[in-house]
Amino acid sequence: MGNSKPESISPMYGVAVDQGSGLKAAIAEARGADAVETDLFEFKKAVVECLSPEASVLLVDAEYGRELLPHYDASCEKLLAYEADVYHITTSERITALPDNLSVADYAGLGVRRLKFFLYYGPRSSTSTNEKKHALVRDIGAQCAMHGIEFLFEPIVYDDEIDDASSLEFAKLKPQLVRDATRIFAHPDFRIDVLKVEIPVNLAFVEGFGTGDFNHEQALEAFRDAAAPAGEIPLVYLSAGVSFEWFEQSLKLAAEAGVEAAGFMCGRAIWSDAISEFGQGGKARLNDWLAGEGRRRLARLKAAL
Numbered sequence: 001m002g003n004s005k006p007e008s009i010s011p012m013y014g015v016a017v018d019q020g021s022g023l024k025a026a027i028a029e030a031r032g033a034d035a036v037e038t039d040l041f042e043f044k045k046a047v048v049e050c051l052s053p054e055a056s057v058l059l060v061d062a063e064y065g066r067e068l069l070p071h072y073d074a075s076c077e078k079l080l081a082y083e084a085d086v087y088h089i090t091t092s093e094r095i096t097a098l099p100d101n102l103s104v105a106d107y108a109g110l111g112v113r114r115l116k117f118f119l120y121y122g123p124r125s126s127t128s129t130n131e132k133k134h135a136l137v138r139d140i141g142a143q144c145a146m147h148g149i150e151f152l153f154e155p156i157v158y159d160d161e162i163d164d165a166s167s168l169e170f171a172k173l174k175p176q177l178v179r180d181a182t183r184i185f186a187h188p189d190f191r192i193d194v195l196k197v198e199i200p201v202n203l204a205f206v207e208g209f210g211t212g213d214f215n216h217e218q219a220l221e222a223f224r225d226a227a228a229p230a231g232e233i234p235l236v237y238l239s240a241g242v243s244f245e246w247f248e249q250s251l252k253l254a255a256e257a258g259v260e261a262a263g264f265m266c267g268r269a270i271w272s273d274a275i276s277e278f279g280q281g282g283k284a285r286l287n288d289w290l291a292g293e294g295r296r297r298l299a300r301l302k303a304a305l
Contacts, residue, residue: 011263013055014263015057015267016267054295062102078110082115083099124160137185142191151192195230197238220253241268248301
């Protein structure tokens, strides 16, 4: 593995349920007096059982991964995150903590051939900070290559000078940030097999969806420009917490722009509404929603690409 040929990567119609403390808190709030310690695991298990038959790949976290892997449909590829709870990053450099219960060497024995690693990355951050991040990603890539594991890397971009990632100021800069991160990590030294990247445009500022600060052609060009440096490394788009409808429309824009994406990995945009269903009706209602609306949403995202 490590910069393997594109044809070795099958289309990825992915579901992600690797969220940790944030999802746990949302479920506890929805469940109220009925909340129990096992709710987070039960929610994740329901997602795996209901959606893995329709997904080509499904991502779970390091904490619950071993318990969730047996619940996959046989047709679905297993993808296991190699990180501690990303919501607990407290250092100013925003470097992802590695799990203390999992090593790259464990993956093959668990029947998992794909690893996902997440990292906040500021292309314009200090050289010292980014050198530490580059070294970490390079080391994980080398370990994946050593153990025959496919490396899916997810850089989430930010800028040290802009606090509000939902602002117009950040929206104007984001296509360049995504492009720069893609260019940097497409280098063979990192031995990355798949890049999981953000949608480079914020639809809140695109004509037809929001304020219109970006016209339609500018949005399409942002997709093309951000994807160009990937070269032969396949790109999959992540939903990053946007609504289902906006993620679906974003995938359609990527297709219209001519970006040959290898697929998508979608979490909250598919299943976030299931949290309230779980709170109101327990496991039975959760499973019904996922098997119905959850699968319909997944099918619509496949069609969008």
